[in-house]
Amino acid sequence: EPAKLSDGWAMAVFSVPESERSYRYQLRTRLSWLGFGNIAPGVWLAPGRLLGDARDMLVRLGLSDYVHLFAADYAAFSELPETVSSWWDFPAIEEQYAGFTQAYGPLAAQLTEQRDIDGAEAFRAYVPMLTQWRRLPYLDPGLPAELLPADWNAVAARQIFQQLNEVLAAPGLRHVQEVTGLSEEPPGSGAV
Template sequence: MITVAEQHTPRSLIVSFYGAYGRGPDDAPVPVAALIRLLAVVGVDAPSVRSSVSRLKRRGLLLARRTADGAAGYALSEEARRLLDDGDRRIYARTEPKLSEGWVLAVFSVPEAERHKRHLLRSRLGRLGFGTAAPGVWIAPARLYEETRNTLERLGLSAYVDLFRGDHLGYAATAGAVARWWDLPAIAALHEEFLAAHEPVLRAWRTGSGGSAEDAYRDYLYALDSWRRLPYADPVLPSELLPADWPGRRSAEVFTALHELLRDRGAQCVRGATGTGVS
């Protein structure tokens, strides 16, 4: 489970930056000097930026490219762009799930000789938002089927998994079963942590005590970096299956409001640092 201590690492902030501002229509690379300046705004020093960029480059997510004026820079690889585009569907989701949509089940069996793949499967299904219905049987809302299928194929794990779609027919009430399949108190705590950190920020901007384009950029990047993990830790279940005081809807509303208020204001700061037409 994700904790606050794991948030706002240099590498995570760089990924969040590229997700928010590094996907222009012309795929222009972000100059290294500008990236260092922009990450300094959120408290990341230059050596940490260079080290994190090197790791992302080794993973094939960033590509070294020259800018139009010949400066060193980094652009997203096709794989990184695809991962970010996939993430958008969760991070910026607006629709409420319906119980009638049903569930997707992942049933897997991995030979003992390849047990490292068993661990990878469990880890990846958990990161996709699956809960554990029984040993070797994982469950998630049916809308996650396509993303799950694509992820398992990309990781070479599809040979070990069968996927099914269907409804929960009992014997226990579905709301009670959901409380066994997922650690709802732990997920609720993540939403509460997000709200504690970012709801006051939203309140300040709404009351006019916000600030400059740089302030908007800083507040938005921190909010995005915190929020983008939550739609994976939380499968976003139908409201009738959740406790009446569930904080997930409120935290989603806070992030959406911050996105609408700050993302474009923050882009002014990015344009000033990079000299490019950030969209």
């Protein structure tokens, strides 16, 4: 789900002494996983809604002493859509979405025609599809739609995921329950 431009930005500014440079690598890695883009050395930016997640992550990992977090607005001096594309690697993100679409688009098209889906077949398709999909939200910062390329391919990939999730999840779960003998009811919720 794209962020709203009106929500502003989360900005992380950090400085790590050379003697502790492993923290610098850890900060870069974690901020990028969270969806931050690198706008200058030690300066990272993300949609404003990620501010709380960034704060929690930095405290949890003991990295908060090295970072200043800001809630920010973009004020002036360049066209934001062009500038933003230099802060995030759009081609790499689009390549991942394209790979998902190529891998699972034909299956989504096929399953719209199919009425009854075998549980084992659903499970076999669902697990690798979900595994591949789960990486994508970490690569995609969820930037406001106005800042994305007009042909941003995340939209098509998201539709394929939602369609396959809707069609495969329930029969796949039933298959797992049949094989394992486990139900989806939490322990202790059954009648005595």
